[in-house]
Amino acid sequence: MRAIAAAVACLILLASPAAAAPEDIANDISNEIMSPFCDGVTLHDCPSQEALELRNRIEAWVSEGQSRTQIMSHLEREFGAGIRAVPPAEGAGFVAWIPPLVALAAGAAGAWAIVRKWSRRTQAAPRVSVTMTSEEGHRLDQELAMLRAAASREGEWP
């Protein structure tokens, strides 16, 4: 098991992203902002002529050597904070990220508590258990199915 984990870790470390072309960076940025010209879609997905022109402007900024942060600032100044497709992880935007994490954590904690409670009660009771391998499970299913079929023919089983 340790060998498997080590192999996965090495592969992850070896994997490094290649340098991207300006058009690819511009596409990435247009995937991170909402279109000011279409309702509810990113700039990348907006089919309008204005969106095409804005994508070209972003590509030109990338070719001029502007960073992503500079380009996002340009866009935010021009179109407002709502152009970001991802709420910033600060201020009011930070609130967007909290509830899903809290829900997952609370759900997991709640489920864990219930499972523990239920299994403790069982442990307090006389121990009964069934431990089967998957293959034995199949065999049991098969035999139960045969039993049901036989019982059903005799009218004993619904």
Added chain:
Amino acid sequence: MPLEVQGQSLNPLGLGSLAGLGRPSLLTALAFAAAGAVLCLLGARKARRDLSDAGIRASVAAAAFTVFATFCLLTAFFAHDFSIAYVASYSSRSLTGAYTFSALWGGMEGSLLLWALLLTVLGAIALRRASSAPRDLVAWAGAVFSSISCFFLFLLAVPADPFARLATAPADGQGLNPLLQSPGMLIHPPLLYLGFVGFSIPFAFGVAALLSKRLDDEWLRATRRWTLLAWSSLSIGIVLGGAWAYTELGWGGYWAWDPVENASFMPWLTATAFLHSIVIQEKRRMLKVWNLSLILLTYVLAVFGTFLTRSGILSSIHTFSEGDVGKYFLPYLALVLIAGIALIATRRDALSSENRLDSLLSRESAFIANNVLFLAAAFTVLWGTVYPIVNEWLTGLRLSVGPPFFNRAFIPIGLAIIALTGLGPLISWRRMRAAGLLRLLRVPLAIAVVVVAALGLGGVDSFGALLAFGLCAFTATAVGSEFVRGSRVHRRREALSWPAALSRTVARNRRRYGGYVVHLGVVLIVIGFAGGWAKVERSRELDPGESMRIGAYALSYEELRSSETPEKQVNDAAIRVTRGSEPVTMLHPQRNFHLASRQTQSEVAIRTTPLEDLYVVVTAVDADSAIVLRAFVNPLTWWIWAGASVMLGGMGVLMSGPSPVTVPVPAPRRLSHAAAS
């Protein structure tokens, strides 16, 4: 195809417009639904079978009148009765026959009519077919179902009348939105609505179980096939929606986390949790409160999705029409939610589990973890969808939540679900030893590592993609090994060949193996999603004779052919595709102008293979025949549609399985260690 003869329109229905009968028919349906609700309620309360039977007959009559009202609207479409505002808004004389039919659900009023049609018809069938269920349960279900029908028929009678007339009929209609003129749109909306409406059946029977205090598994048995039908329809509807977006919208993708997409996805997630957790109730008589809560939540989310998309409070590229029906949905949703929660709370004691968990490491625990993940996923999508409204309401600041948020928040949960999909089948019911599980995990984990290593060395440099492919390999192996183990037992006992043993294995337990086939379909779909890591996109302005490169392909723009049909002006670009010196194919993306709606629309061209799609779209055309060509290479997208087909096959196997029988729960006995190992 509608025909014109000396100004008179003929239609395939062979009738003129019957729109005049539509509204009276809807009002009659509403009256029958109301009568059905009252009669079933009285029949249930007074234990009078004659009253509840009359109520169910009234719900059948409501269905018949809703069918007739829908037929009336169809005759208006095919007769080009533009005095009907809805017909004038969503069709035109040049619209072809199939799309004249699908124009029925092109706008809000027609969509609601389709909803009411499916609701009343499915409800009537479900109530009539539930003959083996206890009568009081069916009577209460009839009361709930007819009440739901009343709400939707009321919407059609008051705020969303599809038969409203214009003061002056125009000579021609405005036509159907060109985006909706796609083969996928002929079946995608009805399938989605079938899914949404289908969940009304387990919901109605679940509420009936609470009202009648029949809190055993009868309501689950009576609705099992309906739940599967609804879930399957919604699943296929969602995939077809993705296929429609991919082939029609021209941005090279299939899922945009748009509010309307999210509206269909949220009930799918909770319904999937429900489908899994009812297995625990059937097998172990546990999670009764949870299952009732889940079906309540699924129904509420299905209606909430309609509210979101029809109220106009969220902007969406899919919102083709909106009206003022939204204000009717909120009180209805509040009523359903509050009444549902109150009912569950009052029956809480009677809903306690009849069994307890034997071990933390058991199939039951895996199902509970599955439910937590699906619920967290549904909440994440819900929160992301409504967050802009909540934030604007609280702070006055308009922030957006787009695909990057959903991808970052949802994908980790989705991958955890995939891992659990592989892990779950390996864990036995009630109790399992960790050593036994580790032994079963060895092969799937080893294959996952080999796949990750091969892909990593082969150039896959995205951690997310490697993780996704690794988990897919793990889950496919784990699920596949279940087929092998099952077949091996039949092969040994009955001396069968492997194919015969596999066939016998699936046939003997269609529910389990149908489920596994669905899981394998999901794995294929995730492989298709993971292929997105290597997506390439290029956009160039090209004159005839020029070419561009994308990935290993060269795209040569040869010429633009212009022509005109009764519906549109067509600009067809001929693109020759080569790979190295090898010719590959000719692609013909179009940029068309639709005459009735005065809209320009791109038609994409795709060369699809299991390895990758080459996807081209013309986003602009100028007078000199120069075009802006946007091209994408989308790796592995084919597997999404293949996976959906496998899922569909699995759903068929699942639905063909027998309903669960009532098995008396025997006193548990311990198997000896020797027998177990």
